[in-house]
Amino acid sequence: MRKVLIILLIFLSLCSTQRIKKEKLWREDIIYTNEGEKYKCEILEITEDSIYAVTELGLVAFFRKDLISFDIAKKRREGLWVTSEDITDSLLKEALAIDMPGYEQMAYVNIWTKKKLTILTDSSYIYSIRIIRKVMLEKGRGAGTIIVNYRKNDEEIVISFARTVTDDGRVLHLREAAIEDISIYSQFPPYENLHERKFTMREVRLGNILDFNVIVSGKITDESPYIMDVTLGDSTPTLSGMIEVVAPRDFELSWQQWRIETPEIRRGYGIKILQWRVDDLPPLMLESDSVPPPYILPRVVVGLADGWGKVVRRFRENLRGDYTPKAISPQEIYEEVLSFVRFVEVPSFTISSYPKNIKEIENNCIANSLDKAHLLYAAFRNAGYPVDLILVRSKERGVVALNVPSLFQFDGALVAVGETFLDPSSEDNPYGWVRPKYQGTKGLSIKRKGFVTIPSKKME
Template sequence: MKRSWIFMLIFVFGFSGCAKRITIKEVRRLPYRGDMLYLRNGEEYDGTLKEIRENKVIFVTREGETVTIPLDSIQAIDIQKMREGYWWKTTKDINDSTLKNALMEDVSSYSYAGYVNILKVTDIEAKEGEYRFSQRVIRKILNKRGEEGGNNTFYYKKDLDIPSLDFGRTISRSGVIYHIKDIAIQDAAVYAGTPLYNRLHERKFAMPEAKPGNTLDFKYSIKSIRTHENPLYYRVYFGDREPVLKTVVGFKYPEDEEINLFISNAKFEVAGPRATEEGEEVYEIVFKNWPGVVQEPSMPPLTKVLPFGIFFEHIDSVKYRDSLLTLSELKELPQSLNEELKSDSSLMDTLESCFYYITRNIRFVDIPLNDYSPYPHLPGEIITNRVANSFDKAFLLYSILKKLGIKSTLVLVPDKNRGPEDIAPFTPLFYSGAVVQVDSIYLNPESEFQRFGYITPRYQGTTGFDVFGLKRVEIPLVSPDKEAVIIRRTVRIDSTGTVYINEEREFRGAYEKAMRSLKRLKPQELRKEVERIVSYIDPRARLVNFKFDSFENFDKYLNLKVEYYIPSYAIRAGNFILFKLPGIKYDVQDVAQRERVYPVYHEHLSMQKHIIRLYFPRGFNLKSYPGNFKEISNEFNYSAKTVKRRNSLEFSDTSVLQDTNIQPGDEYARYREIKLKRAGYIDRWIILKR
């Protein structure tokens, strides 16, 4: 009976096949797992399904014995796909010299790591109408922490790519080989909740017996349709969170094509291009002895730390521009926007109306351009669908302004959390989103919580590409005073040491955007969130009341008014009351180490400011209090001032972050010095005496 017919029966009845009766404990010790038969009594069989008859299953064991199992005693049958090397049972069966050599590698010097990548081999081949990508990893698990190396994922575009897990096997320290089971492989849409952009999928697989002392060997491949919408673009990471002994990348393409290679700042051995008899260009890149990543607080994202290469084909920027110009034609303005616009409106009023129409009426989905398509949806489709990513929202804004006769341009922007800052020649797949530029104003109409003129932090400080001007554009960092939290606090302390606090917080930039998102919460959920904010000030704090300004009003920055008290905050000692400034805590986690390997990384510049008026209880005078303080550097500034009044103390301080990448060495040393001094200063006691 044909195996395809067996598959159909299994699909219909929910069964699958096997042989030789064994216990569950015994099956775990088997060196080879083929088809699996699960009985209703809990027993399992391992072997090869031969055929299914009317009321029985014919099964062949690994030893070649043919057995018959009654169909009504079977719970399920699992058909195992025969992958490359599936017949290997022990290391004696291995006929792959690459794997044999890897198994002999001495990794004793990497005892600090969880696992070691002995070898990573990547092959990329471009042809007319298609390209292929494959990656093989041979990895040794060293300890319990390294077991996470058994869980792996790769990504593909479901309508353009054909993915395959070519093989996955684990070689135990005793020489037994375990092959991956289909049940350990899962496929899912990355953006399943957004059908319109549901292109990117992930294939996850869990390697069998990923335990200390064992070696994993797996390979996956992707065959892609090569079109104008899906040009060749691959980012390959040569390193890993854990050490890599050797990475080899082979790159082959027709010599009459323009294929490009970008390599990040690391030491590589590059051979090529070398011409073949078949008329192809061949590169080989070898990268050795990556030590792994040292975990540090506030370090850059892993995607900026790991060495990588980008393999891509050049896209004609003029043709791309012309395509977008054609796509940007909008037949008519949305009715609600048309009704809002006035003939005598100023340019700025018109821009704001268009901007807020898009942020409020088109739901934002955070899906990068390069995870979907280098071409946008049509403006009319975006308006109808009422959902869009950054690229489509900016494209719609450009189309509306074009319809209104307002000169603007569309600027593609990269995600700086991935790196690099720029790439040449042009390919739209390098970029993550887009903004619209009108004169010196950058409009980034993503979230409904985003203010007119504000740029999302991941796009700040990057180099964008002006699609219609065909030039590179520097996207500015938002200044610290517009990425700020300003706290005005009135504190009254009574003779028992309880403090009563009324404060007003003003949020700007990324902080405002985050706080405006709280509007989605129910009233009781919102109160819990404010209670969480207050408890951060002091765990004993008790919320009395709070009020947000209108979440919808962008005429001014979002404000939160809070009233709370902290019982027994101050220490009463005879005629003295001792306490520290309430509500100010300065974290020094990112400067805990004297020296660093990586920069201290921040997505954006920032400013934090406190203005505090502290009133004493009747009959008490100020005996001791913090003085003034000021430290300045190119990266970070801190200043504080105290003014003594008759029955109160006025305190104000300002922290300003002026650099998003504090480099190891002198920059970090000065940054660390100021932050430690600030923490010490704010930790001083205030003493009152009766």
């Protein structure tokens, strides 16, 4: 019996417009098992005890103890493509053949966009994004500069490929020198986790096709309860787009969608697949005072099933430490905490879903919204005031997906003393003032174990 745990089968999907028929992967890595079996595959991830790879059977997890060895090809076959005649990827070949009348005035056009989440049986996840786009005007050169964010301490990122097919048939592959990795919050060491992987594709010019695929992998845990929260579309048209989730069949999922049809759900050998599709998505026209994209574009949020009550209970269990204020009145306590540690604008989901220990916050002398709210919450609680801690989400990120319980949805926190909401972030925030980014939004009350509406209030 093969000592291989088959987790998922990869289904090749048809685009409803028939513009893009299917996706085919070349597999040149090789895995050798103790039983003498040889698998040609594409290795996606290597962990301490397992190797995840795409084989003809689908996505498979090999236990390393059951393997003799494995070989990773020095060059993927795609890396050997020199001209368009060498291309074997059916998606890219069909994209090259598409005629696009009517789009001549667009900077570029997304021919195909696919955002995919694969959840494995050990709750590891692989998120990938593939985009094929064509440059229509010289002002579309920015289409070749790609930025993907990831959490360096929790995730790994791989650029599977990034290639330009020129109008005269040359295939130009990404150069190592064109890749940058930047720490977004390096100036705040206690909160240094979010990075951006940036790369610039070659010869982004009129008539050229750009094709890239990026993979981000990690593991869903209590401290990092990852969910996929994505939109389709941008400032240019999208001809065909898909959001796909693949998970073990016995895993319960929760999801919510906006401005897109409900998913097609299929079940295979031990897996289930959810697919959302869009076609002919118009460009998003943004003005300086316009509504943020998550309120306009098709949006899907997916995660492992949970309950808000359980989420709150785990959060409360991770509130550690005490702080006894010197001040007595609520306003004086607020002002004491506000001046005690300096605020840094770092979203909480980029670090941890739980606040730091009070002692660590004091020692750091800086705190993001969640940690500073935790400090103020502890101060009011020790002073004997009725207090509540409320987790909040910025307006620009879209509304909270109430059907998908997860702390990963929030980026900050407020404190409520009686009926007064406090935003202990900037040292200039008046008592009772909440920043506009949170006014009118839904916040998760730790005390009530449910949602409350953050009041709107004009600055006096």
